[in-house]
Amino acid sequence: MTEVAIGIxxxxxxxxMEALKDVEExxxxxxxxxxxxxxxxxxxDGVRVAFLARHGRYHHxxxxxxxxxxxxxxMKSIGVKYLISASAVGSLKAEAKPLDMVVPDQFIDRTKNRISTFFGEGVVAHIAFGDPVCPQLAKILADAVESLQLTDVTLHRGGTYVCMEGPAFSTKAESHLYRSWGATxxxxxxxxxxxxxxxxxxxYATLALVTDYDCWHPDHDSVTVDMVIANLQRNAVNAQxxxxxxxxxxxxxxxxxxxHSALKYAILTPLDKISAEAKxxxxxLLQKYM
Structure with missing residues (x-):
């Protein structure tokens, strides 16, 4: 299998991705x-990339x-070293308007039922995560947005992405709480x-595509499904x-x-004590440190 360094x-x-040529599944x-x-x-444009629909191609x-x-x-198995994640989001700030793009540099975790580590079951590792987004990749992504001068799109460099569990959206109390934390x-x-x-x-870097304001906004109740879908479609065109x-x-x-070297000092379990099954x-993930 040909290795692909850039994933989406x-x-x-x-x-x-409509522009992809010479496609293989x-x-x-x-x-x-x-x-x-x-x-x-x-x-x-002459560069091999890998694309994955996060929710499946039929959003199921x-x-x-x-x-x-x-x-x-x-993504790792086919050689991806750089991962661009495009996501629809709600806005927690008046200045981040529908159709705007945000390249966040921070996250707040409000999930409850996610397994967010490859480790456990006999192997302990603790990655450094103070800066959860690659700043170099985020800069390239933001520079790309800026260079295109997209109509009706304002770029916001940096900001905090609150990751909630879902699938229901926030209550107004939660939305106001996240705003009080300064989240974007x-x-x-x-x-x-x-x-x-x-x-x-x-x-890793995120391209956050604003579809609407979260429920804190006084005009939120006038938002319709049709409006959100229309913004999703326009965002998808711009995102591509x-x-x-x-x-x-x-x-x-x-x-x-x-x-690219995040595990160098992260693995606490001595490698010779890791079971054959875990290896x-x-x-x-471990091969270059074995």
């Missing part, structure tokens, strides 16, 4: 089950049902991805342009990232 995970509304087997869908490998998986470990492991956007998927990508030594430009810039000058399960 598409969220709500972004189930495929890869069914990846992982020790953590099946990914959300087949991995689509194709060429984007709830956020709590997503096979996060299988998704990230599948709210979604249901990106933090488990970011944690697992760091454990897999993959540089941004991803295409990001891939071009990333392929031209791939940066070194601290994420096999985690071989993709």
């Amino acid at each position: 995970i598409g969220g709500s509304g972004l189930y495929k 890869i069914q990846v087997e992982t020790p953590f089950g099946q990914p959300s869908d087949v991995v689509i490998v194709g060429t984007l 998986l709830l956020p709590s049902e997503l096979p996060f470990r299988a998704n990230i492991y599948a 956007v709210i979604g249901m998927t990106n933090l488990p991805e970011a944690k697992l990508a760091r454990e897999a030594e993959i540089a 342009k941004v991803i295409q430009e990001t891939v071009r810039r990333l392929a031209a000058a791939p940066p070194e990232s601290d994420a 096999e399960r985690l071989s993709l």
Whole structure:
């Protein structure tokens, strides 16, 4: 299998990349089950990339049902070193308007039922996660947005993404609480991805696509499903342009990232004390340290 260094995970509304050429579908087997869908490998302006629809191409998986470990492991198994995650989000700040794009640099975890580590069952590892997004990749992503000068889109560099459990949206009390914390956007998927990508030594950044204001906003009750779907569709078109430009810039000058050596000092269990079964399960992650 040809190794692919750049991966893309598409969220709500972004189930495929129209510009991909020479496409092949890869069914990846992982020790953590099946990914959300087949991995689509194709060429984007001469660069081979891997694309995965986070919720499946027909959006059949709830956020709590997503096979996060299988998704990230599948990307790792085909050689991905840089992962761009596109996600629909609600806004927690008046200045982050529907159709705007946010490239967050922080997360707050409000999930309850997610397995967000490859480790356990005989192997202990603690990654550093103070800066959960790769700053070099985030800069390339934000620069790409800025360079395109998209109509009706304001870029917000940095900000905090609250990752909630779902599938229900926030109560007003919760929404006001998150605003009091200074958070920028709210979604249901990106933090488990970011944690697992760091454990897999993959540089990770999020392109957060604002569809509407969260329920704190006085105009929120006038938001309709039709409006949200229309914004999802416009976001998906814009996101594809941004991803295409990001891939071009990333392929031209791939940066070194601290994420690429995240496990160097993270594994506490002596390697000679790890069971053969655990070594096999985690071989993709441990092989360069064995």
